[in-house]
Amino acid sequence: MRRPGAQLPPALCEVSFRLARGGLLGLVGASGSGKTTLARCLSLAEPPDSGRVLLGGRDLWAAGRRERTLLRWRIQLIPQQPAASLNPRFTAAEVVTEPLAIQKRGTPADRRRIAARWMETLGLPPDALGRRALEFSGGERQRLAIARALVLEPDLLILDESFAGLDLSVQGQIARLLRELCDQRRLAAIVITHDLALAASLAGEIAVMDAGSLVESGPPAQIIAHPCHQRTRELLDAAIALSLPEPA
Numbered sequence: 001m002r003r004p005g006a007q008l009p010p011a012l013c014e015v016s017f018r019l020a021r022g023g024l025l026g027l028v029g030a031s032g033s034g035k036t037t038l039a040r041c042l043s044l045a046e047p048p049d050s051g052r053v054l055l056g057g058r059d060l061w062a063a064g065r066r067e068r069t070l071l072r073w074r075i076q077l078i079p080q081q082p083a084a085s086l087n088p089r090f091t092a093a094e095v096v097t098e099p100l101a102i103q104k105r106g107t108p109a110d111r112r113r114i115a116a117r118w119m120e121t122l123g124l125p126p127d128a129l130g131r132r133a134l135e136f137s138g139g140e141r142q143r144l145a146i147a148r149a150l151v152l153e154p155d156l157l158i159l160d161e162s163f164a165g166l167d168l169s170v171q172g173q174i175a176r177l178l179r180e181l182c183d184q185r186r187l188a189a190i191v192i193t194h195d196l197a198l199a200a201s202l203a204g205e206i207a208v209m210d211a212g213s214l215v216e217s218g219p220p221a222q223i224i225a226h227p228c229h230q231r232t233r234e235l236l237d238a239a240i241a242l243s244l245p246e247p248a
Contacts, residue, residue, distance in 0.1 A: 026193065041053060086148075093129040096114075097114070111151075159189065
């Protein structure tokens, strides 16, 4: 994947990894390292210049345009600042059921029942279906965005810096819910973040990106104890600095 302009280096180069059903990958890197571009390629939002995106052994970018449109629901991307992507005038029911309506799945009553079930799964009361999106807190809107992505029961969920701006208690709640979904429903998930400590706390594997390339990957304990790449060491130093108390 190349940025506009031939003189610029590729936005992505030599990025390759596998993620099994039920697996949770923490994709870590500084701003500009290529994380969001990779997420857009994986979610069929932006075509790569070369390479493949395989889902169950099927090359999604090799499929025709119409077929890709039909397959896009299988990979759901929750963008940065997901609360901003929700229509504030929509009720929670309208927010969560909209993907089902677009896919023409079920009756309006069926869709509402599905929305209520997912909201309850994600810790939101079903009686909140009639509340407007702007009436929810930041953490609750985060859950709404996840419910909206999950109503289609995708194979892969990608969260692009979706934990940014949430306080630590809400981050912990969302992280626990995400791990439960991966364990119980065999959902595969990628959490994109610049926070190595966050990735280590919830992912089964960490992949570190720098300048468009995947420079290091492995289990969290290995990455934390024995970082091999300079970028990984810098991210680890930043995580340690953030965890230190403020000086008196």
